[in-house]
Amino acid sequence: MQLKIGVIKGDGIGPEIVTEAMKVLDRVGEVYGHTCEYTQLLMGGASIDVNGVPLTDETIAKAKECDAVLMGSIGGDAKVSPWYKLEPSKRPEAGLLRIRKELNLFANLRPAVLYDELKGACPLKEEITEGGFDMMIMRELTGGLYFGERRTVEENGVMTAHDSLTYNENEIRRIAKRGFDIAMKRRKKVTSVDKANVLDSSRLWRKVVEEVAADYPEVTLENMLVDNCAMQLVRDPKQFDVILTENMFGDILSDEASMVTGSIGMLASASLNETKFGLYEPSGGSAPDIAGQGIANPIATILSASMMLRFSFDLDKEADAIEAAVDQVLKEGYRTGDIMSDGKTKVGTTQIGDLICVNI
Amino acid sequence: MQLKIGVIKGDGIGPEIVTEAMKVLDRVGEVYGHTCEYTQLLMGGASIDVNGVPLTDETIAKAKECDAVLMGSIGGDAKVSPWYKLEPSKRPEAGLLRIRKELNLFANLRPAVLYDELKGACPLKEEITEGGFDMMIMRELTGGLYFGERRTVEENGVMTAHDSLTYNENEIRRIAKRGFDIAMKRRKKVTSVDKANVLDSSRLWRKVVEEVAADYPEVTLENMLVDNCAMQLVRDPKQFDVILTENMFGDILSDEASMVTGSIGMLASASLNETKFGLYEPSGGSAPDIAGQGIANPIATILSASMMLRFSFDLDKEADAIEAAVDQVLKEGYRTGDIMSDGKTKVGTTQIGDLICVNI
């Protein structure tokens, strides 16, 4: 099979970790008889450096010609990034928001898994995590506060800022369906998170999710308020299978959940549209402080490539092979610094990539 | 001194826990020569039962005549509450939102403290919490998404829900000042939390907070994105002193922080206006499932009464006495079920109240 893959190397550690994921994809191609055809695309800080803007129309057009896009991390951090002083619409993150909208990537999937081999890094006590946990956060990605109208104006001599949060029933229905579809392939439980005791958008959310749930009699639906969910993720993460929520709540809860695993460097993500097209990227940031040192953990990006094979190309066997190779490398005791612990072997970014290839 | 205190016993375990807090206040009065004059006020489910609405104008007027209000928990839970089926504007929580607005309680203070005696209940590993942590969350309580215009309408045959998030510079400035004032009495660090890479309201927030910070050269200000903060609370809660944030982010983060302590039944809260007036309530919910059994933990409410003495009446010595008595009772090994552990003595709601009185 011919895989047409767009590649956005991104900023900070992005180029290093994406390089390893491409190496692993090529290895999978070799073993299973596929060819990866990569199209390099510029976005974020790297695009600002070349084009003056974080995302060009040309990049969007080229991305649309691919079957899927693999991406490193975008942006910088206030302390070290040269783009931080730019106005928000010109910063690297603006490219990320725009590409989500332009490519209609409304369904963001972020697994939060406690790896048995990495339990030591989990901030929670063992009695809470015994037996592990494995949840999938399904975040709506093209609506809500992120894409509402906003303005800052002087009203009666006082600066006033407005943002708006809008959802219509169709936007809610399509993400809810995705959530229930995924739950059907998992443990058949959906926790829908909202703030229905305050927000109109949350009340519509809850109503539509309940309607969709009626079409999935095998799936258990639980409604949970966002403040309670923020507590439950810490108190008892095992209770969750699929968490279904809107854009801003999903941003907060998915980051909390990923920290609860203790191994952000292991967590992949996928952002999908109505077709098979998707954008795949690690959950973690661009970590500019360690960029270029060859010590970043490429596994999240490699697992994102595995999600890509699964969701955009229906290559489940190949995706399984990558995941098994990752497990094997962990089992053999190889670790990058971020997940290092006593008695393990510390290796760098490229070695992890090589080791994973060897196991495919 | 004459203390004019409004009392909203509230729903679920509310009446039981408030009764203990009043007992403790009376004891303080006895020892230090004050008289508490209580005015019973109805709100929430209890008000719905009597008046058909969660809050009447009469209650608001009576509350305004008091120096402070002590409150139990409001509302129910979907599984057991008779009010759950009501439309949102008629539910118990609507009373809570309205009283916050009517009394202009813009500054919500929620301490999240790890009690040395209760470390066992903390969900985080000991290596993370060693030495304990003690943060104060300062949440803006009368603006943002909670009080923006909202509507649900049919647009081109599609149901669409809108909420809006507005802050003006004055609203931000007054809560920021409160945050810095509190920080001056603590470890002199403010972490201001926003989503300035996306929201206009957050960018104005950050700008105004930075202006206010200039008046407090001794206080260190750190700006943090809300998704990052949700992670940091789990990764390293010790880094926080005062967390300053807007209404919805504060709702989520303060609940997360309280769960990170592992002892929600111990956590007080205060909601203050521009004067000395405040409404004081436990952080936890009304726990209708255990109401009336005499097993609820009254300590959060008792500590809320202590915050009341401190913030509304400037009675620091008396507030200290309550806190010392609570510490003593914990040290002696007395526990309600929610904070029970091996080798401790399990007691009920009224015994805890009695024991605290004995130690004042």
Ligand SMILES: CC(C)[C@H](C(=O)O)[C@@H](O)C(=O)O
């Ligand atoms: C960079 C930022 C705009 C983005 C978001 O808030 O969506 C990031 O936090 C994420 O979760 O991908």
Ligand SMILES: CC(C)[C@H](C(=O)O)[C@@H](O)C(=O)O
């Ligand atoms: C009951 C609800 C409206 C309320 C809120 O969201 O403010 C509660 O969660 C709280 O934090 O006091």
